[in-house]
Amino acid sequence: xxxxxxxxxxxxxxxxxxxxxxxxxxxxxxxxxxxxxxxxxxxxxxxxxxxxxxxxxxxxxxxxxxxxxxxxxxxxxxxxxxxxxxxxx
Numbered sequence: 001x002x003x004x005x006x007x008x009x010x011x012x013x014x015x016x017x018x019x020x021x022x023x024x025x026x027x028x029x030x031x032x033x034x035x036x037x038x039x040x041x042x043x044x045x046x047x048x049x050x051x052x053x054x055x056x057x058x059x060x061x062x063x064x065x066x067x068x069x070x071x072x073x074x075x076x077x078x079x080x081x082x083x084x085x086x087x088x089x
Contacts (some may be wrong), residue, residue: 013055
């Protein structure tokens with residue numbers, strides 16, 4: 001494994017893999033806490049990709065945290081503006 005301090009200084013992601021019976025909602029909450037703790041200038045997608053690389057061979061592929069990290073790599077949906085009358089109805 002690589003140096004965890006670079007990608008997960010508080011060990012949040014590492015610890016989530018050790019929690020027995022953890023579910024997707026808890027993993028999303030842990031992920032959000034981790035993402036908000038990244039220093040300015042860090043790209044969440046790049047760091048999530050590094051975490052996937054770090055843990056993918058050591059945890060079950062269906063683990064909810066691994067699925068959460070994979071979801072973080074996807075492009076966010078394009079925002080659609082509903083303005084004017086249609087936005088008020």
